[in-house]
Amino acid sequence: MGARHASEPASIGIAIPVTKDARSEHSQTPASATSPGCDLPPAGGTCDATRVRLAREIAAVWALAGVSLVAVLVTYARLPRAQLYNVSGTGIRGGLSRAVIELNFPVGLVALAVLAVVAGRLPRPARAVAVVAALCCAVFAVPGVVRHSNLDARWINAVPAIGVAIAFACSLLARGPASPRRARGDPLRLALAAVLVVLASPWIAAELGFYLDHVPVLGRLFQTGRLVSFHDAPHPAVHHGVHHGLQGLLLVLTALLLSRLVTGGPRTGERARALALALVLAYGVANIANDAWLEQVAERGWSSHAIPSVLELTANWLWLAVPRPPPGNGARSWYSTMNPRASRAMAHFMAPSWS
Numbered sequence: 001m002g003a004r005h006a007s008e009p010a011s012i013g014i015a016i017p018v019t020k021d022a023r024s025e026h027s028q029t030p031a032s033a034t035s036p037g038c039d040l041p042p043a044g045g046t047c048d049a050t051r052v053r054l055a056r057e058i059a060a061v062w063a064l065a066g067v068s069l070v071a072v073l074v075t076y077a078r079l080p081r082a083q084l085y086n087v088s089g090t091g092i093r094g095g096l097s098r099a100v101i102e103l104n105f106p107v108g109l110v111a112l113a114v115l116a117v118v119a120g121r122l123p124r125p126a127r128a129v130a131v132v133a134a135l136c137c138a139v140f141a142v143p144g145v146v147r148h149s150n151l152d153a154r155w156i157n158a159v160p161a162i163g164v165a166i167a168f169a170c171s172l173l174a175r176g177p178a179s180p181r182r183a184r185g186d187p188l189r190l191a192l193a194a195v196l197v198v199l200a201s202p203w204i205a206a207e208l209g210f211y212l213d214h215v216p217v218l219g220r221l222f223q224t225g226r227l228v229s230f231h232d233a234p235h236p237a238v239h240h241g242v243h244h245g246l247q248g249l250l251l252v253l254t255a256l257l258l259s260r261l262v263t264g265g266p267r268t269g270e271r272a273r274a275l276a277l278a279l280v281l282a283y284g285v286a287n288i289a290n291d292a293w294l295e296q297v298a299e300r301g302w303s304s305h306a307i308p309s310v311l312e313l314t315a316n317w318l319w320l321a322v323p324r325p326p327p328g329n330g331a332r333s334w335y336s337t338m339n340p341r342a343s344r345a346m347a348h349f350m351a352p353s354w355s
Helices: 002-007 020-027 056-078 091-104 107-121 124-141 155-173 186-199 201-208 244-261 270-296 317-321 329-338 343-354
Strands: none
Touching (some): 056 107, 056 155, 056 244, 091 155, 107 244, 124 155, 186 244, 186 270, 201 270, 270 317
16 A cells, blocks of 8 residues: 555645746736737636627627618518608518618618727738728718618619628627626616617607507607698608618617727727717717607697708708717716726817817
């Protein structure tokens, strides 16, 4: 027995001294742990950037866009064009046509926001592809590409649609970011999203192809199927199909979700990403305000004035308000919610805008 124990390795209960150099060598962070795809490497181990999953926030953004596209396709395929807005096609062809326009706006702008978040985490060969995707998506903003007077798809509308597809692929290739468990401003995000979803309920119903007239509570709060007129011929207060107020909600939810991912990774361009998401948020709110005021206030006869539209680049006061944060401390809160780490720098950078 004694000889057998003597032949065994003496590894149990024996302290192995570690020099200062050895400790520093073992404590060095592997290169993979500091890669763009890994924010918090596991304790005592390395972080493999290739194993980072698609962030929950980015997955939620794409899911929201996908659900909206399916709803548009189905509604425009099954309803007669007389019940819809500025389209001429019917059936599956009409549904596909309107879905392509939806891929231009707002989904093209959603894709640009996603690219802004993941671009710095893409493998170097894919970054050039992301630039091509961004340029394709941005085509929707060229005057005449999306014509609200005629929402039938044309060949030029295929360019932003292709850009969205490439942007989606890029988001799958990105090494992160990782979704945080908690982020500063989450209660504010939830509260704002909940209020706006309730406000958008007439547009959600319209995109699905029905009115809220006989829905308990909501049918009393909102007018939808009632014939109204505001400087034009009588029409249902909320026509079936897509409304830019609901498109604005998609933009707001996109900005709120992606703002949780602005920090925690490469700092290069962090302030620009925060500003871009804040502008997307403001633009979405502006579209919601315009559509809701027209349908639920002006068309009830409660006001003879309408909030101007920001769907096209025209000279009006709302376009001047979109890039400006709220005055005073509200401005700092506006941008610090998007990016707590860059809030001081952003406040200093934007100071002339709210002083």
